[in-house]
Every structure is written in C-alpha cells, then in structure tokens.
Amino acid sequence: MALPAAARKVVTANLQEQVTTELRRMIIDGDLMPGAVLSEVALAETFGVSRTPVREALKQLQIEGLVEVRSRVGTFVATPSRRDINELFVMKELLEGAAARLMAARGDVPELRAMQVNVAESDRAIAAGDTERYAQLVHEFHELLITGSDNAKLGGHYRILMNQLAYNRLVRTSLSQPGRASASENEHQRVLDLILAKDGDSAERVMRDHVRASHRAVMVGLDT
Numbered sequence: 455m456a457l458p459a460a461a462r463k464v465v466t467a468n469l470q471e472q473v474t475t476e477l478r479r480m481i482i483d484g485d486l487m488p489g490a491v492l493s494e495v496a497l498a499e500t501f502g503v504s505r506t507p508v509r510e511a512l513k514q515l516q517i518e519g520l521v522e523v524r525s526r527v528g529t530f531v532a533t534p535s536r537r538d539i540n541e542l543f544v545m546k547e548l549l550e551g552a553a554a555r556l557m558a559a560r561g562d563v564p565e566l567r568a569m570q571v572n573v574a575e576s577d578r579a580i581a582a583g584d585t586e587r588y589a590q591l592v593h594e595f596h597e598l599l600i601t602g603s604d605n606a607k608l609g610g611h612y613r614i615l616m617n618q619l620a621y622n623r624l625v626r627t628s629l630s631q632p633g634r635a636s637a638s639e640n641e642h643q644r645v646l647d648l649i650l651a652k653d654g655d656s657a658e659r660v661m662r663d664h665v666r667a668s669h670r671a672v673m674v675g676l677d678t
Contacts, residue, residue: 492528
C-alpha cells in the first residue's frame with residue numbers, strides 16, 4: 455500500500471536526519487578527510503537511500519561549514535584554512551573559558567563528579583601511554599565542561615564550532631607533539647581543582663591558557 459503524502463515526508467525527513475548525522479560523524483572523525491569528493495550517487499548507494507536525503511544532508515552540512523560546494527566542479531569535505539583554524543580556536547577559547555567560569559559557580563553538580571572520574575581515568579591512560587584512550591577522554595572532559603555550564607546557547611554555538619573544527623582529528627594532531635598529552639592532563643587537573651574551589655576567575659583564565667596551548671600544538675603538528 456502506498457504511503458500518504460504526509461507519511462512519505464516524515465520518512466524522507468527521518469532518512470535525511472540519519473544521513474546527515476552519519477555524514478557529520480564521518481567528517482568529524484576523519485573517515486572522510488578534508489578535500490574528499492562527496493558524490494550524491496555514491497553516498498546514496500552507501501546508505502541505501504535515494505539521492506534526495508543525501509542532497510538535503512549535504513545542504514545542511516554546507517550550512518554547518520563541513521561541506522564545500524564548488525560551482526560546476528563538485529561537492530567536497532571542507533578543508534579549513536590556517537586562518538579558519540586560528541579563528542575557530544579563538545572562539546573555542548572564549549566559549550570554554552566562559553563555561554569554566556559558569557560551572558565553577560554551580561557547585562556540586564553531576565558533571566563535576568563525572569569530570570573527577572574523567573581526570574582520574576586520564577591519569578591512568580597517560581601513565582599507561584595510551585594516547586588513543588586519552589584522546590577520547592579529552593573529548594569527554596570538554597563535553598562535561600560545556601554541559602556543566604548549564605547554558606544551552608553556549609552549548610549550541612560550541613557544538614557547531616567543534617563540528618567545523620573536526621576537533622576529534624585535531625586533538626590527535628595536538629597530542630602527537632612530544633610531551634603534550636601529559637601537559638594537557640595536568641592542565642585539565644588544574645581546571646578541575648579551580649572549579650571545585652569555585653574560583654570562577656581563575657578557572658576561566660586557566661581554561662583559556664589550556665586552549666591556547668592546544669592551539670599551538672595543533673599548528674605545530676599541521677606544519678610537520
């Protein structure tokens with residue numbers, strides 16, 4: 455039996471959302487590298503859908519800055535310029551600094567307890583030389599910080615920013631620099647201590663210092 459028009463729209467919308475979510479993940483995680491060609495036909499075959507949800511997904515990801523459409527050439531995974539990366543890190547510093555200040559003012563919240571567990575596990579990962587596990591914990595630490603700020607507007611802007619940075623890939627670039635993983639973990643510990651002490655001014659300052667240090671490591675990694 456053929457679906458009514460309204461039902462067909464719902465099905466198409468759901469497919470579009472699923473394709474968008476998976477394509478976004480593939481770009482952010484580095485399964486699709488910067489500059490990779492994004493063929494509607496190939497992607498439709500990969501996902502087992504028609505070209506319509508793929509086309510709409512690509513439009514959405516273009517809005518988010520993850521996809522670049524070149525007229526009469528094709529559609530590609532966006533390749534951030536050095537300026538793009540520098541500007542995005544400046545915004546990351548501002549947002550995460552503000553999040554640290556806000557979280558410090560909240561007191562004993564679930565995110566704070568989860569952050570303590572995260573830092574303890576990060577210590578073990580660093581001691582074991584498990585950089586891959588530590589990279590996962592870095593992502594979790596920053597997510598806990600943003601969630602713990604309890605500011606939906608800040609969180610929304612932050613996640614769009616992280617998508618544009620494809621930050622999971624850049625974390626690994628940063629941590630590939632000698633001594634950076636250990637230094638990063640020490641910086642996380644200092645931020646946590648200041649949040650626990652409810653010292654919002656210092657938590658913001660140290661968090662911003664941490665982002666700047668990561669930024670420098672990323673740029674060095676991109677040059678090698």
